[in-house]
Amino acid sequence: MSEKILLEMNHIRKEFPGVLALKDVSLQVQAGEVHALLGENGAGKSTLIKILGGIYSSDAGEIVIDGSVVTINSVQDAQKFGISVIHQELVLVPHMTVAENIYLGREPLKAGRFVDFKKMNDDAKHLLDSFELDIRPNEEISELTIAQQQMVEIIKALSFHAKILVMDEPTSSLSEKDVDFLFENIRKLKKAQVGIIYISHRMSELKQIADKITVIRDGEYIGTRQTHATTNDELITMMVGRQLTNYYTRTFGNPTTKVLEVKHLNAGKLLKDISFHLFSGEILGFAGLVGAGRSEVMKCIFGIDAFESGEILINGEPVVVKNPDDAMKRGIALVPESRKREALFMDQSVTYNITIKALGEFIHGIHVDNARETEITKEYVDMMEIKTPTYKQVVGNLSGGNQQKVVIGRWLATKPKILILDEPTRGVDVGAKAEIYSIMNELVKNGVAIIMISSELPEVINMSDRVVVMSNGKITGCLSREGLTQEKIMHHATQFVTT
Amino acid sequence: MKKLQAKNNPLYNFGRENFGILIGLLLLCVILTIFSPVFLSKNNILNVLRQVATNLYIACAMTMVIILGGIDLSVGSTIALSGVVTGGMIAFDGHSLVVAVIAGLLVGVAVGAFNGFLISKTTIPPFIVTLSTMNIARGASYVYTGGQPIRVMSDSFNFIGSGYVGEIPMPIIYLVIIVIISVLIMSKSRLGRHIYAVGGNPTAARFSGINNSRVLFFAYLFSGLMAAIAGVVLASRMFSGQPTAGQGAEMDAIAAVVLGGTSMSGGVGKIGGTVIGALIIGVLSNGLNLLGINSFWQYIVKGVVILIAVYVDFLKKGKKSN
Ligand SMILES: Nc1ncnc2c1ncn2[C@@H]1O[C@H](COP(=O)(O)OP(=O)(O)OP(=O)(O)O)[C@@H](O)[C@H]1O
Ligand SMILES: [Mg+2]
Numbered sequence: 001m002s003e004k005i006l007l008e009m010n011h012i013r014k015e016f017p018g019v020l021a022l023k024d025v026s027l028q029v030q031a032g033e034v035h036a037l038l039g040e041n042g043a044g045k046s047t048l049i050k051i052l053g054g055i056y057s058s059d060a061g062e063i064v065i066d067g068s069v070v071t072i073n074s075v076q077d078a079q080k081f082g083i084s085v086i087h088q089e090l091v092l093v094p095h096m097t098v099a100e101n102i103y104l105g106r107e108p109l110k111a112g113r114f115v116d117f118k119k120m121n122d123d124a125k126h127l128l129d130s131f132e133l134d135i136r137p138n139e140e141i142s143e144l145t146i147a148q149q150q151m152v153e154i155i156k157a158l159s160f161h162a163k164i165l166v167m168d169e170p171t172s173s174l175s176e177k178d179v180d181f182l183f184e185n186i187r188k189l190k191k192a193q194v195g196i197i198y199i200s201h202r203m204s205e206l207k208q209i210a211d212k213i214t215v216i217r218d219g220e221y222i223g224t225r226q227t228h229a230t231t232n233d234e235l236i237t238m239m240v241g242r243q244l245t246n247y248y249t250r251t252f253g254n255p256t257t258k259v260l261e262v263k264h265l266n267a268g269k270l271l272k273d274i275s276f277h278l279f280s281g282e283i284l285g286f287a288g289l290v291g292a293g294r295s296e297v298m299k300c301i302f303g304i305d306a307f308e309s310g311e312i313l314i315n316g317e318p319v320v321v322k323n324p325d326d327a328m329k330r331g332i333a334l335v336p337e338s339r340k341r342e343a344l345f346m347d348q349s350v351t352y353n354i355t356i357k358a359l360g361e362f363i364h365g366i367h368v369d370n371a372r373e374t375e376i377t378k379e380y381v382d383m384m385e386i387k388t389p390t391y392k393q394v395v396g397n398l399s400g401g402n403q404q405k406v407v408i409g410r411w412l413a414t415k416p417k418i419l420i421l422d423e424p425t426r427g428v429d430v431g432a433k434a435e436i437y438s439i440m441n442e443l444v445k446n447g448v449a450i451i452m453i454s455s456e457l458p459e460v461i462n463m464s465d466r467v468v469v470m471s472n473g474k475i476t477g478c479l480s481r482e483g484l485t486q487e488k489i490m491h492h493a494t495q496f497v498t499t
Numbered sequence: 500m501k502k503l504q505a506k507n508n509p510l511y512n513f514g515r516e517n518f519g520i521l522i523g524l525l526l527l528c529v530i531l532t533i534f535s536p537v538f539l540s541k542n543n544i545l546n547v548l549r550q551v552a553t554n555l556y557i558a559c560a561m562t563m564v565i566i567l568g569g570i571d572l573s574v575g576s577t578i579a580l581s582g583v584v585t586g587g588m589i590a591f592d593g594h595s596l597v598v599a600v601i602a603g604l605l606v607g608v609a610v611g612a613f614n615g616f617l618i619s620k621t622t623i624p625p626f627i628v629t630l631s632t633m634n635i636a637r638g639a640s641y642v643y644t645g646g647q648p649i650r651v652m653s654d655s656f657n658f659i660g661s662g663y664v665g666e667i668p669m670p671i672i673y674l675v676i677i678v679i680i681s682v683l684i685m686s687k688s689r690l691g692r693h694i695y696a697v698g699g700n701p702t703a704a705r706f707s708g709i710n711n712s713r714v715l716f717f718a719y720l721f722s723g724l725m726a727a728i729a730g731v732v733l734a735s736r737m738f739s740g741q742p743t744a745g746q747g748a749e750m751d752a753i754a755a756v757v758l759g760g761t762s763m764s765g766g767v768g769k770i771g772g773t774v775i776g777a778l779i780i781g782v783l784s785n786g787l788n789l790l791g792i793n794s795f796w797q798y799i800v801k802g803v804v805i806l807i808a809v810y811v812d813f814l815k816k817g818k819k820s821n
Contacts, residue, residue: 057708077709091703093696095766104696105707107689166588 005067006195007033007164008051014047014219018389022049022058023219030193031371033189034186036210036227039198040238040239040429044219045199046088052197053085054078075105083164086087086153086170088199088400092141099124099137102156117385127159131185135218146173146338147290154182156429158189165189166197169400171205173337175290175455176490182226183209197372200400201429202456203232211495215239216287219327235439240431241258246360247430248462250439251445252481255279258316259449260418262301265310270296274310278418278449285464286453288493292470294453295337298420303327314418328357331417335408335424339474343407345398351377353395353406358413379411385435408436412443419443420451425459437463457486472496509686513771518797519811520758520775526784534545535789545668551781552670553578553729555774556754557748559681560722562773565756567698567718568765569618569625573610574726576636578745581606581730583640586649586740595692596655603734604727611723612635618719619712625719633749640742643719648739660735667681670732677725681770693717754801758808779804 009028014022022044029035037045050056050201052063054075062069065081067290072078078085092101098119100107107122110116124137133155135148144152149388150173157165171179186196186209198210206213207227215238223240257280267272271293279286286294299305301312303321311318314330321327327334336343347355354377355362362372377391382406395406404427411419421440425433439461444450454460459469461484469477469492514521550588557574571715585603588594594602610632626722632780662669685691687762696704697714705711729748758776761768783804 033623039798053706060531067518076707079708084707089702090595091700091706093699095699096692100692101703105709109689115689117691255575412741418698451573 003493004031005029008062008066009048009052010062010063011034012048012051012063013059014044019348019397021219022051023218023243023393025221027039027197027199027214028109029197031163031193031195032190033211034190034196034198034209034215036206037197037214037216038206038213038235038239039389040431041405041427042399043216043239043429043434045216046168046399047219048198048216049085049168049199052078052083052166054083057448060134061386079160082160083166084157084160084162085166086157086165086168088168088172090105090149090153092152094142095140095312097138097140098128098135098144098152101141101152102127102137102159121471127155131155131158131181133486139486143227145291147175147178150174152157152184158185162194162213163401164195164197166199168199169201169427170198171200171202173290173423176457177289178207189242201427201433203235203430204458206235217241218301235335239429241348242319246289247434248439248459249434249441250283250463251441252465253281254443255282255449257281259300259314261313261316262314264309265297265300265301265307267305269473270451271300271307274475276478277473278451279465280417280447280449281444281453282465283444283450283463285460285467285490286470287455287457287467288470290455292472292493293473295318295422296473297470298334298422298451298453301327302420304334317439328414328416332420333411333416333418334420335411335413335422337422337426340399342396343410344403347394348400349392349394350386350406354380354410357410376413381491383412383439384409385432405432405436410414412439416448418449419453420453422453423455424452425454425456457489460489469493502544516769517760517772517775520760520772520779520808523808524775524779524782527779527786529664531782531786531789532776537789538786543789545666547669547778547781547785548674549670550785551777552674553732554748554780555777556648556677556729557722557752558724558773558777559677559748560640560718560725561752562681562759562761562768562770563685563718564625564722564754565761565763566694566765566768567715568701569715569718570753571614571719571722572626572629572749573614573632573636574722574729575748575750576633576640576728576738576744577607577708577726578609578741578748579640579724579740580636580643580743581727582684582734583644583649583740583742585731586651586734587643589651589653590649590740596790597654599656600731601658603731604724606726607723608720609726610725611720611728613645614714614723615716615719619715644740644742646742648737648741650739651734652738656735657738660732670736673728673732674686677728678770680772681695685770690714690717695766703810708717715819716795735759752804757809758805760812776808 005028009027012022012025025044025048035467039045047056054072054077057073065071070081102124106118108119121137128135130135135149141149142405154170170182189196200206210227212224213235217239235323258277259280260278263275263299265271274297281456288294300307303326305321312321319330351373355373358376361376386405387402389468395403408424425436430438454461465481467484467489469473469478469489471493474496476495479488485491533797536542561571584606585599586600588602589596601811608784614629614632653803660670664672693709693714696709699710701711730745733744755777756773761771761772783798783801787800
């Protein structure tokens with residue numbers, strides 16, 4: 001690794017109305033290194049990145065690239081300085097093709113005037129092929145899965161041949177296989193002397209890929225460590241400012257009452273002969289590669305998607321769940337995987353978002369019980385430790401992880417009997433993860449049945465009573481807690497996969 | 500591979516994307532040919548096209564505006580304002596025709612620029628901005644004319660809207676040019692890509708280094724200019740600038756755009772669809788006239804047809820997404 005300092009961000013400060021997002025943060029990145037940025041939800045990581053990427057401008061501080069101070073006022077400026085960013089939120093245009101999205105804002109021209117679609121598609125195809133991705137350049141973004149969209153974002157960012165590449169939680173919706181693929185490419189870029197800033201809440205990833213780790217907390221610089229010279233405990237203490245003792249909280253009971261049973265569910269090409277059952281007071285893990293059909297099963301149960309044949313029984317009785325509202329009345333709650341697309345009202349307040357499913361608790365006829373509304377909000381904001389300046393803050397302005405907590409809080413507010421969590425800890429920091437685990441534990445202790453879809457195997461293994469593994473729309477295994485290993489799960493998860 | 504080729508054939512694409520409304524248009528024509536001997540005559544067809552023309556100038560721009568997730572309600576009033584200014588420049592001030600027409604067009608550009616400026620630089624919704632300019636421009640037309648039409652009895656002025664080149668009426672020539680330019684912008688140019696991007700996901704557009712404001716500004720400017728062209732053409736055809744001209748024109752344009760399959764929520768749509776949409780509206784009113792159905796009923800028929808067309812489109816799209 002060379003010692004050349006590629007990028008310095010010195011004493012950056014940024015204030016939003018009512019929120020001091022960055023007090024004083026500095027960061028130094030060398031050419032050819034992967035520099036991880038670590039911090040709790042709302043610590044200011046994305047804000048720092050957006051300043052570097054020309055989305056926000058800083059209130060104070062300087063940015064130095066290759067030894068000279070630069071001003072970055074727009075995305076174009078950032079691109080000019082060789083900075084390319086994969087943002088935390090997916091930013092693709094749904095109704096445009098993969099190729100159009102990759103070259104958005106820098107479309108190749110012919111005759112200096114017209115977009116050269118042929119070249120654009122050919123180039124995109126070339127790119128996708130070189131990364132061995134099975135995505136066609138003329139496919140519409142809206143037809144891709146979230147994981148595929150994430151891959152398109154990554155490829156788009158790589159295609160800039162940037163000097164400085166920033167990745168804000170690039171792996172949050174990727175499966176292990178895609179993560180490996182991404183890491184391979186990161187290593188290639190390192191060899192090419194690209195400086196990489198990498199943000200992730202998965203500590204195991206940082207160990208694998210990062211050379212250095214800088215920790216920020218509440219908008220302040222805490223310290224920088226060499227990865228090989230630090231420990232998880234030290235990093236966590238730096239992050240949360242105290243020691244975290246229990247990570248996975250789980251008291252296992254002996255659940256025997258079936259609350260949900262699914263029999264021979266078939267839905268087109270997506271799901272084939274899905275059968276499983278769920279006891280009250282247990283956590284049933286759902287593992288599998290992204291696209292295995294796990295979310296699809298849950299959407300069928302929750303009445304969002306239709307299925308062709310099969311039966312769903314709740315408390316032993318066959319039911320037809322007509323729509324999500326009907327599902328809620330039967331005590332089912334589903335926390336979807338894509339918070340932006342499927343869950344949040346970005347322009348509305350924290351209160352609005354949390355209470356939207358529990359309006360019955362404080363609106364009676366035309367009377368709105370404001371005190372009760374605030375009480376409910378407070379209960380779940382406190383329980384989920386949501387970091388927000390006021391309850392009135394619009395959710396779009398919260399950090400990514402805190403948005404996730406709002407979604408979970410909303411569904412807890414409906415007091416469900418069967419709680420389906422689709423990637424509940426995606427993009428959530430370690431402290432909050434521990435918090436979510438302990439909440440899940442509390443819920444099952446009180447008899448709630450939880451289905452947890454997760455691509456994070458350690459969490460599946462440590463939290464679940466039993467684990468259902470899916471692959472290519474089929475259930476390939478139902479494993480009990482004893483003797484559960486990552487290898488075992490992966491073995492089942494890769495059956496029927498033809499790649 | 501075969502699929503790729505098909506995708507690259509614009510005519511095939513045009514047919515496939517607009518299959519439903521093309522059939523509708525065809526059906527309409529067949530029915531009218533059966534019931535009215537005049538319908539298929541050359542004169543009548545040119546007549547329909549001439550009527551469709553002014554709506555389509557505006558509708559082309561409106562397509563861009565709606566793809567951007569916006570709306571331009573001010574076009575009808577702009578038709579009046581640019582018409583009366585052109586007329587007034589000749590009749591009141593004795594300016595030459597060229598100067599008057601340029602002034603008329605500039606009025607439209609000014610209204611468009613004003614809309615574009617407010618919409619791209621503030622967060623006031625396009626509906627509100629253009630609702631205001633709609634009233635302002637209409638009011639200005641009345642004030643400027645004192646409520647009376649401004650008569651311009653000049654053959655050269657009248658040629659703009661009523662003249663012919665060979666057998667082709669002038670408005671149709673403008674129409675062809677405008678449609679070609681619009682199609683080129685939307686399907687071939689970078690600007691077109693950016694219009695779809697800003698309409699489909701403004702954040703993504705901004706994060707990709709697109710200047711959203713500039714794209715928005717352009718669309719409303721273009722809309723103003725198109726309305727002005729329509730205004731001058733209409734004034735010329737009527738030998739006068741009339742402050743009441745273009746009333747409801749914005750709604751006809753929006754109807755054409757929507758019939759053509761453009762989504763009111765932005766991000767999706769094509770000029771080609773809008774052209775067919777406008778033709779349907781044009782042929783329909785022409786047909787109803789030929790059949791002697793009174794104009795009160797025509798409104799009802801028009802409304803019903805729009806609903807049916809959009810509903811069919813909805814059914815089609817619903818199937819696709821499953
Ligand atoms: N546009 C905005 N307006 C107001 N406040 C904002 C805005 N963007 C971010 N914030 C606030 O700034 C703080 C830092 O947010 P940021 O998104 O940088 O956190 P983060 O470290 O990326 O967290 P996460 O891990 O959850 O993604 C948060 O308190 C957030 O609510
Ligand atoms: Mg973030």
